[in-house]
Amino acid sequence: MSVLVYTESEQGKFKKVAFEVASYAKTVANQLGTTVTAITINAIDTSKLGIYGVDKVLNVTNTQLDDFNAKMYANVIKQAAEKEGTKVVIVSSSANSKYLAPLLAVELNAGYASNVISVPTSVSPFTVKRTAFTNKAFEFIQINTDVKIIGVSNNSFGLVETSGNASEEAFSPSIAESGIKVESVDKVSGQVSIADADIVVSGGRGLKGPENWGMIEELASVLGAATACSKPVSDLGWRPHGEHVGQTGKPVAANLYIAIGISGAIQHLAGINASKVKVVINIDPEAPFFKAADYGVVGDAFVVVPELIEKLKAFKAQQ
Amino acid sequence: MKILVCISHVPDTTSKINFADNDTKFDASGVQFVINPNDEFGLTRAMWFKEKQAAEVTVINVGGPETEPTLRKALAIGADAAIRVNAVATDGFSVAKQLAKVIKDGGYDVIIAGRESIDYNGGMVPGMIAGLTNSNFINNCIGLEIDGNSVKAIREIDGGKETVSTTLPLVIGSQKGLVEESDLRIPNMRGIMMARQKALTVLEPVDANAETTSTKFEKPAVKGAIKLVSPDNLDELINLLHNEAKVI
Ligand SMILES: Cc1cc2nc3c(=O)[nH]c(=O)nc-3n(C[C@H](O)[C@H](O)[C@H](O)COP(=O)(O)OP(=O)(O)OC[C@H]3O[C@@H](n4cnc5c(N)ncnc54)[C@H](O)[C@@H]3O)c2cc1C
Ligand SMILES: Nc1ncnc2c1ncn2[C@@H]1O[C@H](COP(=O)(O)O)[C@@H](O)[C@H]1O
DSSP: OOOOOOOOTTTTTEHHHHHHHHHHHHHHHHHTTTOOOEESSSOOOGGGGOOOOEEEEEEEEEEEGSSSSSSHHHHHHHHHHHHHTEEEEEEEOOOHHHHHHHHHHHHOEEEEEEEEEOSSSETTEEEEEEEEHHHHHHHEEEEOOSSSSEEEOOSSSOOOOOOOOOOOEOOOOOOOOOOOOEEEEEOOTTTTTTTTTTTEEEOOOGGGGGGTTTTHHHHHHHOOEEEEOOHHHHHHTTSSSSBOOOOOSOOOSSSSEEEEEEEHHHHHHHHHHSSSSEEEEEOOOOOHHHHHEEEESOOOOHHHHHHHHHHHHHHHHHH | OEEEEEEEEOOOOOOOOOETTTTTTEEOOOOOOEOHHHHHHHHHHHHHHHHHHEEEEEEEESOGGGHHHHHHHHHTOOEEEEEEOOOOOOOOOHHHHHHHHHHHHHHHSSEEEESSSSSTTTOOOHHHHHHHHEEEEEEEEEEEEEEEEEEEEEEEEEEEEEEEEEEEEEEEOOOTTSSSSGGGOOHHHHHHHHHHHEEEEEEOOOOOSSEEEEEEOOOOOOOEEEEOOOTTTTTHHHHIIISSSSOO
8 A cells, every 4th residue: 555656776876866755645644544655666775765764665676677668667666566566656857757657557457747846735536736838837637547657756755754664575576578678778878867956057049059068068167067058059069968968958857947048939948947036147137037046146147156156166175 | 561650730839838628628729730840850850761662651640631741741751641630639549549550550661759758758659659559669779771671770869879779560759860960851733732632531530538538738837037157156046046046
């Protein structure tokens, strides 16, 4: 009966979203009067999960699962759900979780709600609030199936510490056929990805050319942030496609989004509106972004950004 | 090779979103509908397979008669045939079940669906189709080459990309990057004329219960006024972000 939460790790270490979904799962378990079981795959140290409300950890260790594979992982989670007699499965909104959740839904014959931003507003009927129309609206949906899957939107719930202790149980599920082989991975290491970032620094066409991105990268590095860009910037090849954010790019649900030289077109705003605090730096006081942001500086990015970097460095040094 | 491209009929990206019937339904009045952008990238790639590898391309939508202009637009872009499953698209799972039935009956090799639709943003139909039809599934697909039965694809991952290999039958979740922006096609007069001659088959749905039901919509609260900081006083910006917003 316990609530099952999939806590993701990368190279053995939990991602931050793992603790967020665990915190979320704890609240749902309290609503339902039950406990939280976490399923982890090849995590090295699971003790931290207890702090975020997990009561029991099913820790799968298997070298066949070293690389993420949506089908194999979904099948492992399915077996864990069946073993626990789970009615509610909770996953994050990471790219990997969004990849596996629909496969899991088919395996468990479960209704799946993605981009959920708060705990169930009612458990009977089971109703959750999610974003729709690329953040232009919220939708309340009722999940009608016996087993339910909730995909929690990143940074929507936050981390909640309790004083619990998680017991660990070895779990050896059978391993499904993968169907897909990873030939090579091309990943920029040491950079914060947009999906994991608390802070995103984003540049638009106002920066004039790719040669001017040095200051964007430096600002991001001072803040421990990921870099992003508007659609024309990636269309022009100034930045890689993976950095394009907005309605047709990546969604950004960061704590802080800093837009530099971005006008604030509706398609751009739709994709970043789920971010908590938005800052705009733009030379044109009429730019639509000023209507959407929390803080703004009307000024030339080529003057403001270098100065902001210096001041932030001084601020960080003091901290 | 038989390709099926799933087309979601969605409000244009510039649309203002409103609700009717006491905020329980999307208000389509005055809204311009388009092919979901992620599907358009997939359709464009399908056109490449049609031209280079003689693939046969069918487009499909699960929806009412109001979606037919969107399917006709896909035909005008170059798809060979269209199918509309005559059912109200209530939730992702039931849509996937309708699509899976057509896929099994039609013997398609490659199913292209968008990573997500820009209306309900479910991000679930492609994966569910793959699960229901027991096909290989590549999400966030930004590169696709097919040679006989073997497939090489590139997939976007957090912070980079990976190259994967697999076999048909295959479902992909397509997105920006799968084709160049400049490859996207606007239907020309000839395409539009030809589209009128092409078959648009209407199929009756199979039984599929809605696993989820939308009960109410809400619009985000109106945002408070922006605080402007002078470019000569950036310390104040840092102060606000640190002490007021508490984000740095
Ligand atoms: C179907 C569709 C989907 C789309 N999806 C997306 C999407 O997902 N994401 C997205 O971003 N866009 C999307 N767009 C494009 C969108 O409509 C805008 O064209 C785009 O967001 C504009 O990018 P930009 O703000 O970088 O450039 P511009 O609109 O050219 O704005 C540049 C800004 O820089 C400012 N500026 C210039 N010089 C300086 C300076 N020295 N210092 C500071 N500021 C300066 C200018 O005042 C201006 O506001 C989509 C469009 C369509 C039609
Ligand atoms: N009613 C529908 N008819 C046909 N294809 C659909 C429909 N709904 C969703 N799809 C496909 O599934 C993709 C993802 O949609 P969704 O899971 O709703 O975000 C879309 O980009 C389409 O390719």
